[in-house]
Amino acid sequence: MSDEIRSRVGFAWITLAFVAAGAGCAPAVEGDGEGGGEGGGEASAALSGAVAQEEPAQVAAAKGEAPLELADRRAGAVQWSPCEEDPELSCGTLLVPADPRRPGGERLSLAVIKAPALGARKRGSVFVNPGGPGGSGVDLVLLAKSMFAELRRDFDIVSFDPRGTGRSHALSCEVVLPPQPSDSLESQAAFNDETGRRIAQSCRAQHGELPALMVTSNVARDLDLFRAALGESTINYLGYSYGTALGATYATLFPSRVRAMVLDGNVPPQWFGDYLLELDAEGSAGAELALQSLDQRCRADAACPLRAAGVVATFDRVVARLDANPVAVEGGIIDGSVIRGGLFSALYAESIWPLIVEVLALADAGNYEVFAPISPTPPTSITVPGGVAVVCGDSRTRRPGLDYLPQQMAAKQLYPRFGGANFGDGIGACSAWPLTDLTPLVNAQTRNPIVLIGNDYD
Numbered sequence: 001m002s003d004e005i006r007s008r009v010g011f012a013w014i015t016l017a018f019v020a021a022g023a024g025c026a027p028a029v030e031g032d033g034e035g036g037g038e039g040g041g042e043a044s045a046a047l048s049g050a051v052a053q054e055e056p057a058q059v060a061a062a063k064g065e066a067p068l069e070l071a072d073r074r075a076g077a078v079q080w081s082p083c084e085e086d087p088e089l090s091c092g093t094l095l096v097p098a099d100p101r102r103p104g105g106e107r108l109s110l111a112v113i114k115a116p117a118l119g120a121r122k123r124g125s126v127f128v129n130p131g132g133p134g135g136s137g138v139d140l141v142l143l144a145k146s147m148f149a150e151l152r153r154d155f156d157i158v159s160f161d162p163r164g165t166g167r168s169h170a171l172s173c174e175v176v177l178p179p180q181p182s183d184s185l186e187s188q189a190a191f192n193d194e195t196g197r198r199i200a201q202s203c204r205a206q207h208g209e210l211p212a213l214m215v216t217s218n219v220a221r222d223l224d225l226f227r228a229a230l231g232e233s234t235i236n237y238l239g240y241s242y243g244t245a246l247g248a249t250y251a252t253l254f255p256s257r258v259r260a261m262v263l264d265g266n267v268p269p270q271w272f273g274d275y276l277l278e279l280d281a282e283g284s285a286g287a288e289l290a291l292q293s294l295d296q297r298c299r300a301d302a303a304c305p306l307r308a309a310g311v312v313a314t315f316d317r318v319v320a321r322l323d324a325n326p327v328a329v330e331g332g333i334i335d336g337s338v339i340r341g342g343l344f345s346a347l348y349a350e351s352i353w354p355l356i357v358e359v360l361a362l363a364d365a366g367n368y369e370v371f372a373p374i375s376p377t378p379p380t381s382i383t384v385p386g387g388v389a390v391v392c393g394d395s396r397t398r399r400p401g402l403d404y405l406p407q408q409m410a411a412k413q414l415y416p417r418f419g420g421a422n423f424g425d426g427i428g429a430c431s432a433w434p435l436t437d438l439t440p441l442v443n444a445q446t447r448n449p450i451v452l453i454g455n456d457y458d
Contacts (some may be wrong), residue, residue, distance in 0.1 A: 090116065091111070096164075099213055124156070125182065126151055164210055173388075174383055234259035255447065258268050317364065
């Protein structure tokens with residue numbers, strides 16, 4: 001489990017425990033709307049549309065929510081046995097319809113896990129999702145067992161590997177790349193579009209209909225069948241990052257079944273729009289904010305090795321030097337894009353910011369050992385993980401790459417250090433993905449309020 005989840009999980013557990021202790025009656029937690037403080041007000045407000053002003057029965061009827069009795073009859077049973085990795089925990093499988101529109105058709109076997117309640121008075125289950133998309137809920141419970149000790153006095157902790165990931169029919173697509181493009185933006189856009197076409201064709205050829213059935217609304221339906229299989233009439237749920245999209249989708253589909261829900265590090269409703277474009281722009285802005293904040297912290301810390309030189313100034317100096325004179329190393333070259341891309345990923349986890357300062361100080365002195373070089377020989381094939389199927393299925397990013405270039409260039413002008421460092425050059429990955437049936441978030445009145453937690457650098 002990643003460091004940022006380890007550092008944030010404690011507060012979310014406390015919050016969920018508070019909601020559970022209060023019979024699910026707690027106000028939604030939102031920021032002040034100014035983007036300050038520890039919470040991300042905009043992120044919290046963005047998903048508050050999942051908790052608004054319609055009657056649950058009306059929403060259920062409008063969205064085709066099956067009556068609780070029918071949903072529970074459709075659910076199978078879980079056959080539990082001790083987990084091989086940790087016999088104290090229970091592992092099993094749950095059969096779900098591959099296509100929820102055809103409940104009597106082919107079925108998928110999902111890997112599920114349970115950390116049993118330790119107290120004498122069990123009050124139900126807490127469902128957890130680590131994010132991703134593609135994160136393993138089974139691994140989350142295996143690796144984080146000790147962090148659940150407080151909740152396990154009264155609740156089972158349960159999770160699963162979502163369809164097409166981990167131990168649940170893990171999907172990966174081997175894709176042969178087209179010939180490498182020239183340096184022109186038009187050529188690169190055409191390359192990305194052709195790559196997207198090959199991704200869609202290869203995933204379909206290698207995995208049949210499964211890639212197109214990995215949308216979050218289907219995962220939410222799987223989650224509801226898991227709830228029913230455990231004999232729970234309502235759900236307690238904690239989701240991180242992408243897990244907030246899953247939670248909000250569940251609340252849209254089954255608003256009357258939400259007993260307690262905590263969504264931590266919210267993705268915005270644009271997840272179900274042109275998401276790759278949104279992610280490029282928002283990621284560029286977030287990385288810039290993080291780098292500036294790291295610079296301020298370093299200048300205020302007498303022990304920081306870049307206190308005098310400045311983190312931002314050192315970053316700019318190293319990148320400019322390598323852009324002008326790339327350094328040849330074993331396996332390829334180090335240029336400015338390597339530094340930008342490497343630090344873009346590292347800035348995501350605030351817990352490793354001190355290491356970023358050390359790495360920049362070494363790079364400023366000419367030591368680039370921690371950076372993986374760019375290979376002089378471009379790859380001829382790639383392996384696409386299952387998470388891409390979820391992103392492409394959930395988003396509407398289908399236009400040709402050239403259509404997105406103006407927005408990408410605007411992001412690079414606004415945030416020259418990181419614009420395009422995220423998904424900007426891979427927007428075409430979804431250009432040929434089949435359009436899927438999505439469940440957009442609606443203003444549904446859930447059974448109980450949802451706690452939303454935002455943050456500054458996610």
